[in-house]
Amino acid sequence: MIKDVTSTWIEPSSTGAALLLLGRGSDPSAEKGVECPGELPSPSDPTLVERAQRAKAALGDRLFVLGHHYQRDEVIQFADVTGDSFKLAREAAARPEAEFIVFCGVHFMAESADILTSDTQKVVLPDLGAGCSMADMAALPQVETAWELLEDLGIAESTIPVTYMNSSADIKGFVGRNKGVVCTSSNAKRALTWAFERGEKVLFLPDQHLGRNTAVLEMGFDLDDCVLYNPHKPNGGLTPEQLRDAKMILWRGHCSVHGRFTLECVEEVRERVPGVNVLVHPECRHEVVTAADYVGSTEYIIKAIDAAPAGSAWAVGTELNLVRRLANAHPDKQIMFLDRNVCYCSTMNRIDLPHLVWALEELAAGRLVNQITVDADTARNARVALDQMLALP
Ligand code: SF4
Numbered sequence: 001m002i003k004d005v006t007s008t009w010i011e012p013s014s015t016g017a018a019l020l021l022l023g024r025g026s027d028p029s030a031e032k033g034v035e036c037p038g039e040l041p042s043p044s045d046p047t048l049v050e051r052a053q054r055a056k057a058a059l060g061d062r063l064f065v066l067g068h069h070y071q072r073d074e075v076i077q078f079a080d081v082t083g084d085s086f087k088l089a090r091e092a093a094a095r096p097e098a099e100f101i102v103f104c105g106v107h108f109m110a111e112s113a114d115i116l117t118s119d120t121q122k123v124v125l126p127d128l129g130a131g132c133s134m135a136d137m138a139a140l141p142q143v144e145t146a147w148e149l150l151e152d153l154g155i156a157e158s159t160i161p162v163t164y165m166n167s168s169a170d171i172k173g174f175v176g177r178n179k180g181v182v183c184t185s186s187n188a189k190r191a192l193t194w195a196f197e198r199g200e201k202v203l204f205l206p207d208q209h210l211g212r213n214t215a216v217l218e219m220g221f222d223l224d225d226c227v228l229y230n231p232h233k234p235n236g237g238l239t240p241e242q243l244r245d246a247k248m249i250l251w252r253g254h255c256s257v258h259g260r261f262t263l264e265c266v267e268e269v270r271e272r273v274p275g276v277n278v279l280v281h282p283e284c285r286h287e288v289v290t291a292a293d294y295v296g297s298t299e300y301i302i303k304a305i306d307a308a309p310a311g312s313a314w315a316v317g318t319e320l321n322l323v324r325r326l327a328n329a330h331p332d333k334q335i336m337f338l339d340r341n342v343c344y345c346s347t348m349n350r351i352d353l354p355h356l357v358w359a360l361e362e363l364a365a366g367r368l369v370n371q372i373t374v375d376a377d378t379a380r381n382a383r384v385a386l387d388q389m390l391a392l393p
Contacts, residue, residue: 051357064095065079067079067088069319104356105351110123111168114373127351143174147161159201162180162202163182163204166207172378173379176384176388177381188210206251208250209286210283217289226248261288284317298322320343
């Protein structure tokens with residue numbers, strides 16, 4: 001049903017997520033869960049490292065710990081493998097002997113691991129409050145409303161939905177049901193090429209920046225080919241003509257970490273450090289990506305710094321835990337954070353050592369806690385969209 005765009009616009013009230021402090025509180029309306037039950041060890045307990053080692057040793061091969069690149073150092077030291085969200089989900093699937101997959105990352109990543117692993121494997125998220133603000137920006141009812149609008153306009157048939165890995169299982173399931181594909185920041189161009197071979201336009205969820213940057217900078221589209229669908233406005237805040245004319249219908253979502261980098265950050269660092277290389281993630285705003293020297297996924301950023309010559313200077317626009325680890329690993333290079341302000345992913349940082357110790361000790365004691373499961377119907381449809389991504393040429 002097409003709604004009257006002249007109706008009164010009411011600004012939505014802010015969610016509880018905006019009020020969450022590290023490791024405190026919960027937001028039941030978000031895609032993630034709620035805070036952990038149970039007694040967490042004190043963060044000042046000097047035996048935490050030893051306790052984690054002991055619990056891990058007790059679980060042996062039954063346990064496999066995954067650590068996302070943006071996790072804290074205190075947690076990443078216990079990861080059996082580190083990587084981006086997709087690499088980690090595949091690593092989990094490649095370990096069928098592991099009964100427990102402890103995912104040190106955020107909720108949508110644990111969901112993907114559950115979808116890609118066998119039914120006998122249990123995926124555990126040490127803090128259920130570790131969600132992703134970007135994934136929260138696209139809820140299934142909102143996306144279904146948008147799709148109904150495209151159906152009413154007669155353009156759904158020629159629209160291919162593409163969702164970034166950083167979305168809930170519900171959204172991946174929606175995309176699978178509607179003949180679309182999942183993408184990562186490494187294969188977004190291939191996914192869009194595949195989609196445009198099958199349709200005339202793409203509904204890109206939930207990260208507007210990855211969608212816009214890929215379409216404009218890698219595929220030759222104009223900015224005018226892209227429109228921004230705002231789920232909080234009637235008809236997405238767009239006219240039927242705008243939707244009909246668009247090639248890329250971008251969902252109005254963004255990463256609250258990468259979205260903080262501005263053009264001023266790039267200009268300031270270039271002035272401060274002559275000859276600096278600016279390296280950013282494609283979740284950054286279009287003007288930041290355009291002003292940067294290099295753009296790529298987390299894995300690309302790691303490889304670029306590894307391959308950089310000694311003495312070179314790099315300003316990196318991605319999450320701070322990763323940038324700091326890169327700087328420590330490459331003392332012969334000058335590696336700095338693109339923004340002068342601290343820029344952690346607050347939800348990633350909810351997984352801390354007390355939560356990890358608690359989860360591991362509970363598992364070692366035979367108590368399954370914080371299991372992440374995706375219902376069979378959603379998992380089946382999401383798997384279609386994930387398998388389509390794996391089959392991309
Ligand atoms: S860094 Fe951004 S996209 Fe990644 S989990 Fe945090 S909010 Fe989500």
